[in-house]
Amino acid sequence: MTQQEMKCPTCGGDKFRHKGGTTYRCVYCGGTVIGPEPQRSAVASERDRVSQQDTSRRSYKDKTTALILCLFLGGIGVHKFYLGQTALGVLYLLFFWTQIPIIISLIEFIVMAVSSNEEFDRKYNS
Ligand SMILES: [Zn+2]
Structure with a gap:
């Protein structure tokens, strides 16, 4: 199942805004839809970005x-x-x-x- 094949259970809309993880928000009614996993690389880069932030915060010298x-x-x-x-x-x-x-x-x-x-x-x- 791709993001394009998803249908909103409330209004039947087919356009969604990615909220994070497998959660999407319908752009028509605002309903939350659980969709397919986003691209693996996107998840990985997001995780890298977060861990990088953690590292810099931890090692920042005041x-x-x-x-x-x-x-x-x-x-x-x-x-x-x-x-x-x-x-x-x-x-x-x-x-x-x-x-x-x-x-x-x-x-x-x-x-x-x-x-x-x-x-x-x-x-x-x-
Ligand atoms: Zn909807």
Whole structure:
């Protein structure tokens, strides 16, 4: 069965607007019709698009969050973990007792604070 062969059970209309999945809406009476699966490739690309959005949302680094983490938890490298620089974060943790990471994180805080959002995005969100 193709979309063209579908008939609206309410008014007998044969034109439908795709609503998503196998659901179509009759353009004449607005009734909902369960139709055939849309093209497989269309479904796949839709799924790709959604998962891509999920990934970018999950990995998006917020400058304000990074600044707060850097200021309050910078000495143990939390901002490094947040920014995806896990190896550096581990180093901060290992050398926490020397208090050197605290000094470095304060410098990083200032550098991050004075740099523009565009610069931050280029560095961590590209
Ligand atoms: Zn109809």
